[in-house]
Amino acid sequence: xxxxxxxxxxxxxxxxxxxxxxxxxxxxxxxxxxxxxxxxxxxxxxxxxxxxxxxxxxxxxxxxxxxxxxxxxxxxxxxxxxxxxxxxxxxxxxxxxxxxxxxxxxxxxxxxxxxxxxxxxxxxxxxxxxxxxxxxxxxxxxxxxxxxxxxxxxxxxxxxxxxxxxxxxxxxxxxxxxxxxxxxxxxxxxxxxxxxxxxxxxxxxxxxxxxxxxxxxxxxxxxxxxxxxxxxxxxxxxxxxxxxxxxxxxxxxxxxxxxx
Amino acid sequence: xxxxxxxxxxxxxxxxxxxxxxxxxxxxxxxxxxxxxxxxxxxxxxxxxxxxxxxxxxxxxxxxxxxxxxxxxxxxxxxxxxxxxxxxxxxxxxxxxxxxxxxxxxxxxxxxxxxxxxxxxxxxxxxxxxxxxxxxxxxxxxxxxxxxxxxxxxxxxxxxxxxxxxxxxxxxxxxxxxxxxxxxxxxxxxxxxxxxxxxxxxxxxxxxxxxxxxxxxxxxxxxxxxxxxxxxxxxxxxxxxxxxxxxxxxxxxxxxxxxxxxxxxxxxxxxxxxxxxxxxxxxxxxxxxxxxxxxxxxxxxxxxxxxxxxxxxxxxxxxxxxxxxxxxxxxxxxxxxxxxxxxx
Numbered sequence: 008x009x010x011x012x013x014x015x016x017x018x019x020x021x022x023x024x025x026x027x028x029x030x031x032x033x034x035x036x037x038x039x040x041x042x043x044x045x046x047x048x049x050x051x052x053x054x055x056x057x058x059x060x061x062x063x064x065x066x067x068x069x070x071x072x073x074x075x076x077x078x079x080x081x082x083x084x085x086x087x088x089x090x091x092x093x094x095x096x097x098x099x100x101x102x103x104x105x106x107x108x109x110x111x112x113x114x115x116x117x118x119x120x121x122x123x124x125x126x127x128x129x130x131x132x133x134x135x136x137x138x139x140x141x142x143x144x145x146x147x148x149x150x151x152x153x154x155x156x157x158x159x160x161x162x163x164x165x166x167x168x169x170x171x172x173x174x175x176x177x178x179x180x181x182x183x184x185x186x187x188x189x190x191x192x193x194x195x196x197x198x199x200x201x202x203x204x205x206x207x208x209x210x211x212x213x214x215x216x217x218x219x220x221x222x223x224x225x226x227x228x229x230x231x232x233x234x235x236x237x238x239x240x241x242x243x244x245x246x247x248x249x250x251x252x253x254x255x256x257x258x259x260x261x262x263x264x265x266x267x
Numbered sequence: 268x269x270x271x272x273x274x275x276x277x278x279x280x281x282x283x284x285x286x287x288x289x290x291x292x293x294x295x296x297x298x299x300x301x302x303x304x305x306x307x308x309x310x311x312x313x314x315x316x317x318x319x320x321x322x323x324x325x326x327x328x329x330x331x332x333x334x335x336x337x338x339x340x341x342x343x344x345x346x347x348x349x350x351x352x353x354x355x356x357x358x359x360x361x362x363x364x365x366x367x368x369x370x371x372x373x374x375x376x377x378x379x380x381x382x383x384x385x386x387x388x389x390x391x392x393x394x395x396x397x398x399x400x401x402x403x404x405x406x407x408x409x410x411x412x413x414x415x416x417x418x419x420x421x422x423x424x425x426x427x428x429x430x431x432x433x434x435x436x437x438x439x440x441x442x443x444x445x446x447x448x449x450x451x452x453x454x455x456x457x458x459x460x461x462x463x464x465x466x467x468x469x470x471x472x473x474x475x476x477x478x479x480x481x482x483x484x485x486x487x488x489x490x491x492x493x494x495x496x497x498x499x500x501x502x503x504x505x506x507x508x509x510x511x512x513x514x515x516x517x518x519x520x521x522x523x524x525x526x527x528x529x530x531x532x533x534x535x536x537x538x539x540x541x542x543x544x545x546x547x548x549x550x551x552x553x554x555x556x557x558x559x560x561x562x563x564x565x566x567x568x569x570x571x572x573x574x575x576x577x578x579x580x581x582x583x584x585x586x587x588x589x590x591x592x593x594x595x596x597x598x599x600x601x602x603x604x605x606x607x608x609x610x611x
Contacts, residue, residue, distance in 0.1 A: 174366035
């Protein structure tokens with residue numbers, strides 16, 4: 008009897024998640040009347056705006072990951088090494104982006120860095136890009152920090168640091184050559200989550216008026232019938248691809264750890 | 268002029284004083300052990316020498332150069348940790364070569380030195396392995412090679428054997444001592460294991476509550492303990508309350524038995540002590556009742572009740588000699604030199 012219920016729950020869940028997806032895929036294939044075709048995909052992929060915005064978002068995502076790593080790895084390392092009592096505080100701070108809506112963050116940015124402020128970042132395209140990048144890094148912070156901190160917990164950070172110091176190494180070498188390579192699997196999983204977030208992000212990019220993939224999806228959705236469905240499927244594929252890569256990489260690095 | 272001088276070192280963590288007034292002069296090539304229970308400050312002193320802690324007061328001088336406030340990576344000190352602390356992302360050879368790489372040694376020269384060090388520790392073929400592929404003993408030997416590769420001025424060993432099992436512990440400690448002699452490197456070895464300290468040190472510093480209670484050779488520490496704590500911490504000790512009969516001639520009485528110590532004593536009551544191997548069963552002496560016997564191979568260990576307490580005496584195994592049985596009444600005596608007078 009129990010079996011039946013668990014199967015029922017599973018099927019209900021699967022229908023709940025899969026039906027809309029199947030519906031979207033089916034709809035995206037019906038651009039040509041009376042038969043299935045990939046016309047919608049062709050149309051999307053040949054749109055120069057798709058390529059431009061997708062390229063922009065991928066570039067931003069990679070830069071976000073870089074910025075995130077540069078901020079998070081040294082911070083998490085230092086907190087573990089020297090300020091262990093501050094860890095709950097730092098953890099709370101990194102969780103704030105989950106609680107504060109992106110729209111609040113971006114309005115705050117615009118108020119602080121508008122053209123009549125001391126640091127008029129919104130005055131130029133590159134300045135706005137920088138602002139957007141910082142916003143993305145903030146959004147990715149909870150995932151990045153948790154991942155890296157978990158990675159660090161598997162290391163004896165203090166002994167490794169002291170061993171390296173007694174061998175003459177300075178901070179840059181300790182972090183770059185020893186700490187970062189040892190938490191790479193964790194950094195990668197944080198990085199792919201960041202990637203997925205940035206690719207689909209709408210609020211910040213739209214309000215800062217940057218040509219990112221999120222606003223493009225919205226624009227297309229408002230004006231076309233079949234292409235948004237195709238775009239949604241593509242976005243799904245990209246995100247799932249990221250998750251798959253994440254699994255693969257953490258498993259590749261993981262086997263080495265498990266052998267301990 | 269000594270090679271490594273620790274001059275009135277002090278260290279406090281907040282209101283807690285961990286190291287009081289620590290003074291020590293170490294000669295070049297000497298093997299010094301810091302011995303004491305956990306929390307006695309031995310590791311703190313070592314970490315101050317390494318530069319991981321800054322002394323609250325006092326000076327550290329290595330080879331005529333004051334390093335009290337120098338950063339750890341400027342001190343040219345090799346360190347081996349209890350947890351091995353090998354870099355998990357680097358191979359054995361890369362681990363050993365790490366310090367040379369930091370120092371900017373060329374690739375070819377590095378390879379030569381790494382091979383030399385791996386030979387020294389007896390693992391010439393394991394250069395390409397990763398640390399997790401090695402046993403604990405092998406990892407600790409690699410850690411030793413890594414610490415020695417950049418030719419440090421001082422080698423610091425922080426309980427390097429504590430994480431290993433008993434058999435490897437003994438063979439590795441002999442190997443460490445062998446390598447240390449070969450290279451003639453000044454070494455400080457921190458341990459809470461008295462047998463380890465006694466077996467490999469030139470000199471031992473017995474530490475207690477942040478103070479060096481006694482500094483001396485293993486034989487001095489064992490045979491002439493300076494304080495009650497040293498006497499009790501190093502080796503086993505049998506204690507007897509004694510009444511001084513004649514302070515000038517050193518005549519005392521324990522449980523009705525008179526013992527002539529032949530050294531000046533304070534008047535009144537004192538605490539006498541003897542090592543298990545100093546005590547023997549004699550025709551007359553302190554009355555005792557045997558409570559048990561253990562056969563340990565080369566040594567026989569007898570337990571007895573005497574002067575209201577438990578007493579242990581060791582004697583060498585003699586084939587044919589019979590062990591006294593439980594309940595047997597005997598008398599215990601020791602040679603004059605075997606009696607220690609403890610400060611009460």
